[in-house]
Amino acid sequence: MSVITAEGLVKIYKSRKSEVRALDGLDLTVEQGTVLGLLGPNGAGKTTTVRILATLLRPDAGKATVAGFDVVRQAQQLRSVIGLSGQYAAVDENLTGAENLWMFGRLYQLPSAEAKRRAGDLLEQFDLVDAKDRTIKTYSGGMRRRLDLASALIGRPQLLFLDEPTTGLDPRSRMGMWEVIRSLVRDGTTLLLTTQYLEEADALADTIAVVDHGRIIARGTADELKSQVGGERIEVVVRNKADLALAGEILVRDTQHELSVDEHTRRLTVPSEGGAGRLVVIARDLLDANIEIDDIGLRRPTLDDVFLTLTGRPVEEVDAAVGAAKDAGTSRGKAA
Amino acid sequence: MSAQVSGHPVPVGGIRQAWNDGLVVTWRNLKRIPRIPELAIFAILQSIMFVLLFAFVFGGAIMLPGYTDPNAYREYLMPGIFVQTLAFASATTAIGFAEDSKKGIIDRFRSLPMANSAVLSGRTVADVVYNMGILVVLMVSGLAVGWGVNSSIPEFLAGVGLLLLFTFAMSWIGVWLGLSVPSVEVAQQVSFIVIFPITFVSNAFVPIASLPTWLQPIAEWNPVSTLTAATRELFGNPNPFATDNLPSQEPILVTLMWIVVIVAVFAPLGVRKYRQTSK
Numbered sequence: 001m002s003v004i005t006a007e008g009l010v011k012i013y014k015s016r017k018s019e020v021r022a023l024d025g026l027d028l029t030v031e032q033g034t035v036l037g038l039l040g041p042n043g044a045g046k047t048t049t050v051r052i053l054a055t056l057l058r059p060d061a062g063k064a065t066v067a068g069f070d071v072v073r074q075a076q077q078l079r080s081v082i083g084l085s086g087q088y089a090a091v092d093e094n095l096t097g098a099e100n101l102w103m104f105g106r107l108y109q110l111p112s113a114e115a116k117r118r119a120g121d122l123l124e125q126f127d128l129v130d131a132k133d134r135t136i137k138t139y140s141g142g143m144r145r146r147l148d149l150a151s152a153l154i155g156r157p158q159l160l161f162l163d164e165p166t167t168g169l170d171p172r173s174r175m176g177m178w179e180v181i182r183s184l185v186r187d188g189t190t191l192l193l194t195t196q197y198l199e200e201a202d203a204l205a206d207t208i209a210v211v212d213h214g215r216i217i218a219r220g221t222a223d224e225l226k227s228q229v230g231g232e233r234i235e236v237v238v239r240n241k242a243d244l245a246l247a248g249e250i251l252v253r254d255t256q257h258e259l260s261v262d263e264h265t266r267r268l269t270v271p272s273e274g275g276a277g278r279l280v281v282i283a284r285d286l287l288d289a290n291i292e293i294d295d296i297g298l299r300r301p302t303l304d305d306v307f308l309t310l311t312g313r314p315v316e317e318v319d320a321a322v323g324a325a326k327d328a329g330t331s332r333g334k335a336a
Numbered sequence: 337m338s339a340q341v342s343g344h345p346v347p348v349g350g351i352r353q354a355w356n357d358g359l360v361v362t363w364r365n366l367k368r369i370p371r372i373p374e375l376a377i378f379a380i381l382q383s384i385m386f387v388l389l390f391a392f393v394f395g396g397a398i399m400l401p402g403y404t405d406p407n408a409y410r411e412y413l414m415p416g417i418f419v420q421t422l423a424f425a426s427a428t429t430a431i432g433f434a435e436d437s438k439k440g441i442i443d444r445f446r447s448l449p450m451a452n453s454a455v456l457s458g459r460t461v462a463d464v465v466y467n468m469g470i471l472v473v474l475m476v477s478g479l480a481v482g483w484g485v486n487s488s489i490p491e492f493l494a495g496v497g498l499l500l501l502f503t504f505a506m507s508w509i510g511v512w513l514g515l516s517v518p519s520v521e522v523a524q525q526v527s528f529i530v531i532f533p534i535t536f537v538s539n540a541f542v543p544i545a546s547l548p549t550w551l552q553p554i555a556e557w558n559p560v561s562t563l564t565a566a567t568r569e570l571f572g573n574p575n576p577f578a579t580d581n582l583p584s585q586e587p588i589l590v591t592l593m594w595i596v597v598i599v600a601v602f603a604p605l606g607v608r609k610y611r612q613t614s615k
Contacts, residue, residue, distance in 0.1 A: 054447045080449035088440035092364060094371040106360045107450040109353070135371060151444065 003159050003190050004030040004053060008062035011048050011214070022048040024214035025062070030159075035191040037205030039198060041307065045214035046194035047087075050163045053192070054084045067158050080108065083152030087164040090148060091136050097123060097147050098132040101154055108155030115154070122150040126180060142173030146180060153184075160184065162193045166200060178203055198222070198306060210310060217310050229301040229309045234272045234279055239292035241266055250285045254278065266294070354451035361445075361458020365432070366465060376466075380473050386417055387477040394541070395481070401543060402576050407482050412574045414483040415567040416540030418474055418499060419560055422467055423535050425503045426510035427527030429463050433514025434523040446610070456606050460507035467503045471496070486572030495570030498591060502563050505598040511606035540564050543576055553581075559594040562587045 011023040023045045030036045038046045051057040053066055055075040064071045069078035091100045098119055105115025123132045126146040136144060145165065152160060165181065166174040181204055185191060195201050201208045202222040210218040210225065218225060234255065238247050241263065248259050248268055255278065257271045272278050279298050286293055369376050391410050400408040436442045445455045475483075485492050510527070517523045537551060538544075538560040547555055555561055556579070565587035568575035583590045 056443055056446055076449060079447060082447065084444070084447040086440060086443065090440035090444035092441055093439065094368045095364065099367065103360055103364055104444070104448065107357055107445070107448045107454075109449060155449075 001032050002029045003032050004028060004036075004064070004066050004192065006049070006053065006062065006064035009049065009052060009059045009064060010061035011045075011052065011057065012060050021214055023052070023059070023062075026211070026215055028064075028209065028216065030190060030192055033188050033190055034207065035185055035193060035205045037201030037208040038192065038194040038211055039196070039201045039208050039306075040194075040211035041196060044211040046211055047163055048214070049211070050084070050086075050161050050192065050194055054082055054161055055079055080155065081158040083155065083157035083160045085145075085149045085152040085160070085162050085165060087167050091144065091151055093136045096133050096135055097128050097139070100136065100147060101150060104151045105154040110155065118154055118156075122153060125183075126150045140173070141169055142176055145169060145173070145177055149177075149180065157189075159190045159192070162191060164194055164196065167196065174200075198225075198301070210306060212307070212311055218306075225306055226301045229305045231301065232272055232275070233269050233299045233301075234282060235295070235297050235299050236268045236282070236286070236293060237295040238266050238268070239294050243291045244268065246289055247286060247291050250289060250291075251282060254282050254285060269299075272298070354453050354457070357451040357454030358457040358461065361454050362461045362465075363458075365459055365462030369466060376469070379470055383421060383470055383473045384477045386421070387414070387474060387481060390417060390541070391481040398542075400574055400576065401545070403574060408574050410482045411484065412568070412576075413541065414474075414478040415571060415573055416538075416564050417478075418471060418567060419502070419538075419564045420535040420540050421470060421474060422499055422503045423506055423531050423560060424527070425463055425467050426506040426508075426513065427524065427531060428466065429459055429507040429510025430514035430517070430523040430527050431520055432459060432463070433511060434517055434520040437515065438520060442610075452607055452611060456508075456511050456603070456610060460504055460511060463507045463510070464500055464504050468500060471499060483573070487570060491570045491572070495567050498563065498566055498570070498588065501595050502559070502591065505595040505602075508599050508602040508606060512602050512609055515606065515609040534558060535560050538564060556581060556583045557590075559591060559598075562590040562594060566591045 006026060006028040009023045009026040009028075010021065013020045013022050022043075026045060026049060028036075028038075028049070038049060040046050048057065052059050052071060053064055055071055055078055058072055066078050067081045069075075069081070071078060092103070095103065101119035101122055102112075102115050105118055106112060108115075110118065123129050126149065128143060128146060128150070131139060131143060136147065139147065149162070149165065152162075162181065166177050169177065178200070181191070181193075185204065191204075193201070193204055198208075206221070207219065208222055208225055209216045218228065220228075234251065236247060236251065238244060244261060244263065244266060248261060251268055251270045252259050255270050255272045255274070260269045261267070262269075274281070276298060279296070283293070283296055286296075390413055395410045395413065396406070398409045399406065400412050403409075433442075442455070487495075513526060514523050517526060537547070537555050538558045539555065540560055544552055544555045544561065562583045565575055565584070567573075569587060
């Protein structure tokens, strides 16, 4: 059954000069025990969606329920079944890890002793036992995120929102967070995850919904989305411009696909289904033809590719326009 | 619905929850004081400096009209300094809130099944406790420069109670202010610009009779003046401020009225703002 249902959500951010429709009729469902990845560039409406579902913002139109509770009318009941962990680690800098968790547990209305016990379990689960009596000021970025996630879990939420859980983390901490999130998923937590990285959605989500301009423009498994962009490509950069034509012929012959060429960077790109095996064949054929290669590789589709295919324009354009308007604007949402 | 729901703590709601949650948030805000000792140390030094500066720079030069004792001005001055310092409680609160909003912890609180009022009441109560400490420092410094209490213990306690109630009220202004401004710096400046004139257009440092005639009614009704006069009365310090108007005749009553009005206006405004806040 659906834990989240959202229909026709609209949210408008107004400022003196401009008006941005952050959400423009967004529909969404998340099934019990599944992980939905909300994928899109900055300003697409991911965070706004999460904030509405977590009762931090009121939608200007449309309706949504979480665990059967209406996000506007039953906000208080709804809050007791969700956990929210955002891109800014929202924990108290001047409290220790253990104190933070105890406090949030109390505010989830757990009795003090149970809050303490639960805090202990989570500190262990998130590998923070050694740091539990240190103030958060002394924590690394990755530790803060883990504590933030633990704080979101203290009330045993039925549903967890993770808003860009790894944005700004170094690769090692990111892998650590993924591991933690995977273990939650194994335990059956229902999860709504927002991310800018297809790779992350790929690694963690059962279903991915691509958001653009405040609407869901595509929905499917990672494989389904990737196949929409044409799957993997092989990219070759040749040393000499003169070799472009011959290299192109080889690529087309070996893959039977249409080729795109960037003369300026001497880069040739061609879709390919053959994986690494095909790459090896092409590399050998290029060498046999005495073509010098600067770079060759198998490229998987990125968010940019998915985005480009689905919307016909690159990610950055959306970014700049929406970001500027949002900075200037303030929410005109009514009090919840 | 899954089985998890039935075992889930349900918000108890009502006054009991507001009280419990408020206590948790108060605890959280008080923890901050020993964790950032610099803040408290500088606040204490600033209070001592203020008392010394006013007592020795102005204290010697100003003769309180109608008094022959040169120490009268110092006795007169100290309640003014108490009130001025406590009026800045709203700045403490505003800055605290602006910091919390910036760090996103307000969002976390707003996503929890806790009482709406708790984040705000927990902050104002903690700020009252904090300012109680500052008041003690001020009083001890005051005693060192010749101030004293010349009334009964109940009257003294009533005076302290009134000062703290006023701090609580000012703190609610700070709640609303802190949630309304975009940054910590603005919170700081706005508080200063608003509170500084309010504390000076009053009887805190000079008798109202010495102000221009057109300014006198404003100064007379100013809550800083009524509280200062009430404190002087309750502490038995010189209080040469008597017209036939209500604030002069009944400073305690008028101060209590001010406190009620300020809380009644700013507490609901603050709670509303809190629910709307969105980063």
